Amino acid sequence: MQLNKMVATAVLMVSALLAGCQTTNPYTGEQQTNKSTKYGLGGVLAGAALGALADGKDGALKGAVLGGAAGAGYGYYLDKQEAVLRAELQGTGVHVYRQGDQLSLIMPSNITFDSSRSAIKSAFYPVLGSVAKVFKEYDRNLIEIVGYTDSTGGDKINLPLSQQRAESVADYLVFQGVPATRITAFGQGSADPIASNSTSAGRAQNRRVEINLLPAPQR
Template sequence: MYLKQLAALVATAVLVSGCQTTNPYTGEQEVNKTAKYAGVGALAGAVIGGIADGGDGALKGAAIGGAAGGGYGYYTDRQEAKLRAELQNTGVQVHRQGDIIQLVMPSNITFDSSKSDIKADFYPVLGSVAKVFKEYNKNLIQVVGHTDSSGNDKINQPLSQARADSVAQYLIAQQVPQTRITAYGKGASMPIADNSTKAGRAANRRVEINLLPPPAKTRSKG
């Protein structure tokens, strides 16, 4: 009986982990991240529970593992959806890699050329970002400034740092806790496009906000 229950559980977990949904913003089919994490967690929990306590242990372990696996993934899913909804048609790109969400803010909508003062038109957008950060307050927030390769490091490095600092200070002014935020300038050291073209240089002039998972101890209390 135990083997049949475990087999059914494993099969269900595998099916759930492979569920696909349609991204409402891109129309693309993608794996449901929450289901994926929950399915993997259920499998792990079943194996560990089965070793520890036979059939009942496997079933209990699957339930616990599924909840734990889906917990932070579900949180990140909701946060990603809220950010995409808030940032539609703003020019800010939202990317997701596992538990990390990245916002890419091109300089043409955030700063004037060679300046680090946030454009007035961008304040409402950044205010929407701050609102989501306060609602979803488990992440660590890493603000990173980048430039193209024009000029030299003596110009690019401090400019990228100043732009990252401007964004970070605005978030803090909007009551996002300073303890969650770090700001770095990377100058021209991390291009995402070809600096030999005008379009490539424009893409490289950007500020990124990386939303990072909290430390394990903090996450386990959530």
């Protein structure tokens, strides 16, 4: 019973620290709790359990606090990075999508490449420059760049085209100073459609490049 009280106390302490992570969604105006709060509370419970096994009630309290801080760390970092990317990319046509500890930028081909081409449109260079600037400032991610096409043309055309488009984006980020060691680039052709390929609007959505930001391994 005493151990449960100690864990509850730690949860309250870390929750209070994370309460400041609540923000207003810039698109809906609604209050939302940042992902870091969820990570932090998850870390509290995990840390408390491990600490209790190692050192009883004192270990539970210490483990909960440390676990909460560690759990909130990358989530809070990603919250800040997400906010900066949304501000930089507002009105560009690039969609910023967040799921858990993965942050993705979805770039439709109509703003990035001409039809059947892998050379980046000149008008899109400033947008990628803004992306590169944020990636250099926030350098705790691995950068996965994936090219996609619609289902027309077949794999013989689509796979190399999607690969070349992903590599074009990667090359420009490196040119802008993002370390190549953080970047992987590959094409998926018509795999993983996000809309129906039976309509022109759906095919346009499927022709895209995605940049996925993933947590780098701890050193």
